[in-house]
Amino acid sequence: MTDERQNLPLARAMNAGLRAALEADEKVLLMGEDIGPLGGVFRITEHLQRDFGKHRVFDTPLAESGIIGTAIGLAMRGYRPVCEIQFDGFVYPGFDQITTQLAKIPARTDGNVKLPLVIRIPYGGHVGAVEHHQESPETYFAHTPGLRVVSPSTPNDAYWMIQQAIRSDDPVVFLEPKSRYWPKGEVDTALETVSLHESRVAREGTDVTLIGFGAQTAMNLQAADLASKDGVSIEVVDLRTLAPIDYAPLIESARKTGRVVVAQEAPGNISLGSELAATLTERCFYSLEAPVLRVSAYNVPFPPTRLQNVYLPDVDRVLDAVDRVLEY
Known part of the structure; x- marks a missing residue:
């Protein structure tokens, strides 16, 4: 290249x-x-x-x-x-x-x-x-x-x-x-600005922090675009590194917005989302205005293809969590 x-x-x-x-x-x-x-x-x-x-x-x-x-x-x-x-x-x-x-x-x-x-x-x-x-x-x-x-x-x-x-x-x-x-x-391809083990803020916002990784980041950005039409400012954080997790951008964002939603395609039970929610609650407790909410697949084996869109999170489920975290 x-x-x-x-x-x-x-x-x-x-x-x-x-x-x-x-x-x-x-x-x-x-x-x-x-x-x-x-x-x-x-x-x-x-x-x-x-x-x-x-x-x-x-x-x-x-x-x-x-x-x-x-x-x-x-x-x-x-x-x-x-x-x-x-x-x-x-x-x-x-x-x-x-x-x-x-x-x-x-x-x-x-x-x-x-x-x-x-x-x-x-x-x-x-x-x-x-x-x-x-x-x-x-x-x-x-x-x-x-x-x-x-x-x-x-x-x-x-x-x-x-x-x-x-x-x-x-x-x-x-x-x-x-x-x-x-x-x-x-x-x-000329400028190496990416670091292997750093989270990044993919979109700045002030009302809710929305965290994801991989393909979920694109969905979270789509959700942020739709929410902006209703006057809700979502900050999207792309985890990028799952181990070790770079918590600094997540903590800074959570303290800024006071509200956090974590979204992932994996089932929610004992997951990355669980760990993120627990750690951000521990480290940002006095800055949070609401519980950290999670959006995930359901805790069942992956279903037949025709049910994938029911099983996996979609933009509506992400925005529903955003609405709920704003109600506190």
């Missing part, structure tokens, strides 16, 4: 970011199911095997545990592997490798063994797919000490954050909001 601003969908920004990482460091390897000639289910790795060779971009067997285990060995030997998990619900066969080896080995060796490994997981709903193709498993990984967990919401974030994740000496779970793969946004 040339050093200039470009209007790209998030999927192409991911491809460009991976290409930049491969060019910058010969130790970077891409591995996963059908990522070679096919370019992956979502074409995120399209043409990368052609341009960098089968020894650096290669297909793996249909075995997530084997993919992660092999990548851990490669990382121990000085490589920087990037594993693609084809869909969110397919990560569970590799869960043991991630939580008991990848997350633990650096601490177990007192930092003497580093595991610079990235696990890319397309996640989330609103794509009309079936069970195991629209899930949001972020809480499992954010709960696990030793893992860094991030999720971009814009093409520019995706382009820079994937490169930063690959450069990290710690293991990173990189969650890609698949429903945002194709909407376009401006990508500045």
Whole structure:
């Protein structure tokens, strides 16, 4: 890519970011199911095997545990592997490798063994797919000490954050909001203003703080646009980093507005939303004018596709929570 601003969908920004990482460091390897000639289910790795060779971009067997285990060995030997998990619900066969080896080995060796490994997981709903193709498993990984967990919401974030994740000496779970793969946004490939572990204020406001991450951020911005027509000023905060959470912008916003709504696609029980609500209540108690409210999917397994729009949060449910928090 040339050093200039470009209007790209998030999927192409991911491809460009991976290409930049491969060019910058010969130790970077891409591995996963059908990522070679096919370019992956979502074409995120399209043409990368052609341009960098089968020894650096290669297909793996249909075995997530084997993919992660092999990548851990490669990382121990000085490589920087990037594993693609084809869909969110397919990560569970590799869960043991991630939580008991990848997350633990650096601490177990007192930092003497580093595991610079990235696990890319397309996640989330609103794509009309079936069970195991629209899930949001972020809480499992954010709960696990030793893992860094991030999720971009814009093409520019995706382009820079994937490169930063690959450069990290710690293991990173990189969650890609698949429903945002194709909407376009401006990508500045020349200026790295994005930080891997910083939350950001996506829209300033004064009445309510609305927090989300990944695809939810776009919905929250839409809700803020609609609310503004009724004279309600919503400040939208994009979490971006799920572990460790960068609380400073969240706390500052909560103290400014006095009212907070947290929205997510995952079920609400024992979730990122739960943690955010609890922590902001603890740290901003005397600034809050109302309880922190949460909007989430329901606490049931992901339903058949025809019910996805009932199960997942939509703009109306977000705005309903905004109305309720303003009533206090």
